[in-house]
Amino acid sequence: xxxxxxxxxxxxxxxxxxxxxxxxxxxxxxxxxxxxxxxxxxxxxxxxxxxxxxxxxxxxxxxxxxxxxxxxxxxxxxxxxxxxxxxxxxxxxxxxxxxxxxxxxxxxxxxxxxxxxxxxxxxxxxxxxxxxxxxxxxxxxxxxxxxxxxxxxxxxxxxxxxxxxxxxxxxxxxxxxxxxxxxxxxxxxxxxxxxxxxxxxxxxxxxxxxxxxxxxxxxxxxxxxxxxxxxxxxxxxxxxxxxxxxxxxxxxxxxxxxxxxxxxxxxxxxxxxxxxxxxxxxxxxxxxxxxxxxxxxxxxxxxxxxxxxxxxxxxxxxxxxxxxxxxxxxxxxxxxxxxxxxxxxxxxxxxxxxxxxxxxxxxxxxxxxxxxxxxxxxxxxxxxxxxxxxxxxxxxxxxxxxxxxxxxxxxxxxxxxxxxxxxxxxxxxxxxxxxxxxxxxxxxxxxxxxx
Ligand code: C2E
Ligand code: MG
Ligand code: MG
Numbered sequence: 107x108x109x110x111x112x113x114x115x116x117x118x119x120x121x122x123x124x125x126x127x128x129x130x131x132x133x134x135x136x137x138x139x140x141x142x143x144x145x146x147x148x149x150x151x152x153x154x155x156x157x158x159x160x161x162x163x164x165x166x167x168x169x170x171x172x173x174x175x176x177x178x179x180x181x182x183x184x185x186x187x188x189x190x191x192x193x194x195x196x197x198x199x200x201x202x203x204x205x206x207x208x209x210x211x212x213x214x215x216x217x218x219x220x221x222x223x224x225x226x227x228x229x230x231x232x233x234x235x236x237x238x239x240x241x242x243x244x245x246x247x248x249x250x251x252x253x254x255x256x257x258x259x260x261x262x263x264x265x266x267x268x269x270x271x272x273x274x275x276x277x278x279x280x281x282x283x284x285x286x287x288x289x290x291x292x293x294x295x296x297x298x299x300x301x302x303x304x305x306x307x308x309x310x311x312x313x314x315x316x317x318x319x320x321x322x323x324x325x326x327x328x329x330x331x332x333x334x335x336x337x338x339x340x341x342x343x344x345x346x347x348x349x350x351x352x353x354x355x356x357x358x359x360x361x362x363x364x365x366x367x368x369x370x371x372x373x374x375x376x377x378x379x380x381x382x383x384x385x386x387x388x389x390x391x392x393x394x395x396x397x398x399x400x401x402x403x404x405x406x407x408x409x410x411x412x413x414x415x416x417x418x419x420x421x422x423x424x425x426x427x428x429x430x431x432x433x434x435x436x437x438x439x440x441x442x443x444x445x446x447x448x449x450x451x452x453x454x455x456x457x458x459x460x461x462x463x464x465x466x467x468x469x470x471x472x473x474x475x476x477x478x479x480x481x482x483x484x485x486x487x488x489x490x491x492x493x494x495x496x497x498x499x500x501x502x503x504x505x506x507x508x509x510x511x512x513x514x515x516x517x518x519x520x521x522x523x524x525x526x527x528x529x530x531x532x533x534x535x536x537x538x539x540x541x542x543x544x545x546x547x548x549x550x551x552x553x554x555x556x557x
Contacts, residue, residue, distance in 0.1 A: 131181055132188035134209075135202040143200050143212045144262045148255060159216035159254050162269045163229065166247040166281040168207040175239065183237050183244070194232045196225070210269075219286045222252040226284035234282075249276040250284045258287040271295055278357050302358050304340050305351050309364055314338045316371045317534035320543065321386065321505060324519050324526045329547050331384035331418070333527065334372035335534045336364075356392040365393060366406055373410040373417070375537045380548060386418040386448060391425030394433040400440055414443045418469065420450040426465060437465060448505070452493065462500060470497050474508025477528070481513045491521050498522075 117125075127139045135143075140160075147158050165187065172180035184207065191201045191209060204210040211229075216222050230250065236243040251273025253259060258268035268287040275295055276283035285291060308314050318332035336348040355361040369387055376385040393399045407414055419440065426433045426449075437447050448469035449462075453476055462470075472493050479486040490506065497504040506518050509528030518526055532543060 129203040132185055132203050134188050134192070135200065137202065137204060137210075139200070140202040140204065140210050140212065141262050143202075144265060147212065147214060148261065148265075151255065155256070157217045157254050157256065159211075159213040159222050159225075159252055160265045160269050161211040161213065161222070161226070161250060161252045162204060162266075162273045163209045163211070163226075163233075163248045163250050164273055164277065165207040165233070166249055168246060171244055171246070175244075179239050182239060183246070186237050187233060187246075190232050190235075191229070194229060216252075216254075218254065219252075219288075222254065222286045223284055226250040226252065230282055230284070247282040249273060249282065251276055252284070252286040254286065268292075298354060298357075301343065301346070301351065301354050304343060305338070305346075305354060305364075306360065308338055308340065309360070309367060312367070313340075314364065314367065315536065316368050316375070317536050318372075318375065318540040319527060319534040320532040320547070321525055321527045322531045324506070324515060324523055327531065327547075329383065329531075329544070330525060331386055332376075332379070332540065333386040333420070333534075334368065334375075334388070336368050336388075337534075337536075352388075352390055356390050361390050361392045362396070362398075362402065365390060366402055369403065369406050370410060373407060373412040375540065376412055376416060377410065378541065379544060381416070383548075384416050384418050384446075385412070386420055388420045388450065389425070391422065394421060394425045394436060395429040397432055397435065399436050403440065403445070404443060414440075414445045418446045418448050420448045420471065422450050423452070430464075434465065437467075441466060441468075451507075453489065459496075462496075462502075467502060469503040469505060471505045471507050471527075472523075474528075477506045477508045477514060477518070478510065480517050481511075487517070487521075490518070490523070494521055494523050 127135055127142075129136045144160060151158060168180070168183070171183065184203070187209065188201075188203065191211075195201050195211060196213065196215060198214050200212040202210045213222075213225060216225055230248055233246060233248045236245050251269045251271065253265045253268035253272060255265055259265035271292060272285040272287040275291055276285040279285075305314075315337045316334045317337045318334055320329045321331045321333060322329050336352065338348070338351060339345050352361070352364075355364045372385055372387055376383070379385075389399070403417075403419075404414065407417060421433075421437075441447060446468040447466070448471055449467050450471050451473045452470045454473045470493065472490055476486045476489050476493075480490055481487075494504055503524055505525040505527055506514075506523050507527050509515050509518065509526045509530045511530055514528070515526060515530055535543065
């Protein structure tokens with residue numbers, strides 16, 4: 107149809123072709139350019155079986171910059187990224203803008219994993235230098251997924267899917283990661299996805315349970331509280347350790363739902379214990395980065411009717427380090443409401459004694475790694491002794507984790523350790539078994555069942 111009035115500028119066939127194949131913002135090729143390059147190369151290499159490599163790179167931390175400084179600044183960064191990429195890719199390689207903050211490469215002379223990792227590292231370094239936005243500098247990193255033809259796929263769609271799988275794995279592992287697709291990695295991703303699906307279903311079906319392990323006064327073995335530990339037995343996967351499924355829930359973004367259910371169940375159980383016993387609950391590191399955590403915890407306690415003074419939250423040093431400001435806020439707000447904070451697995455994380463001064467904790471839990479060797483290894487004994495002395499000086503309570511024998515318990519008593527936890531005193535057990543334990547171990551405690 108002819109347009110009336112001003113005619114559209116004449117565009118030649120060639121120009122149209124070029125427009126269809128290029129990204130208007132950065133001037134790089136687009137997805138169609140990438141597809142054609144890969145198809146061409148695959149056709150050439152089908153006779154000559156030499157491999158080549160496809161890569162997708164995704165900028166880390168681009169979205170917050172875009173949100174904070176505006177879309178114009180975001181566009182400026184994407185153009186600077188494109189410029190750097192064009193300048194640094196090897197001869198014969200192609201770079202295209204794939205999608206949003208994602209770029210893709212075709213690397214005809216990269217044949218194997220080491221070569222791919224080297225190029226990934228080089229590009230990552232180039233992209234990590236500061237970006238000039240006029241009055242300020244910003245920094246970014248990038249994650250990479252590589253797929254090598256023909257092992258990771260014989261046609262464009264398959265290769266791209268493999269590169270995306272590799273990139274997804276890199277993204278899940280944090281910033282600046284480089285993954286080269288392999289069958290093992292595909293398997294690993296598949297297992298994680300199966301686990302994720304099964305866990306999501308288990309949460310909906312209310313099949314994730316919570317068990318309790320006693321924490322005692324070492325002096326006389328009297329129970330003072332219980333640590334809640336998540337338990338899940340899947341029909342197909344069998345017993346899955348919380349050390350495996352909690353990180354999956356964190357990485358895939360549903361730790362809040364899981365943790366809320368667990369805290370509710372644990373708090374409900376704690377209602378039938380003697381009032382002087384505390385409930386110790388593990389908080390995951392992702393929750394310490396989420397400003398909504400304080401409200402979620404307090405409203406769960408309110409709904410169940412458990413006094414915040416009876417709750418302790420176990421957090422790890424690494425979690426505190428990752429997002430210090432938010433973590434500090436959460437800790438302070440919860441402590442104001444009476445919740446106490448324990449530093450879990452002390453001595454194994456990204457330890458910094460300074461943290462003990464900067465943050466206000468109530469308790470330190472000495473990691474099992476030291477406690478389990480306390481009677482056989484002088485160094486462990488000295489470390490435990492030093493932690494106990496330090497806690498005394500800082501007016502912090504101290505719990506030794508993983509006490510398995512009476513010899514461990516005797517040694518800790520001798521060193522003046524206040525509290526302990528471990529198989530020697532009691533294994534984690536379900537709610538009913540915990541009430542039986544209390545009947546046997548807590549003076550004057552009679553459960554409703556027995557009355
Ligand atoms: P954690 O918080 O350090 O918990 C102590 C772990 O040591 C538990 O493992 C417990 O069963 C085990 N343990 C206790 N005493 C002994 C002992 O004497 N010997 C030995 N060998 N082990 C002992 P579990 O239940 O497998 O939990 C592993 C980790 O998973 C926990 O370490 C915690 O980091 C995480 N986790 C467990 N439940 C939850 C939860 O509800 N939420 C979150 N965010 N994390 C949880
Ligand atoms: Mg713990
Ligand atoms: Mg621990």
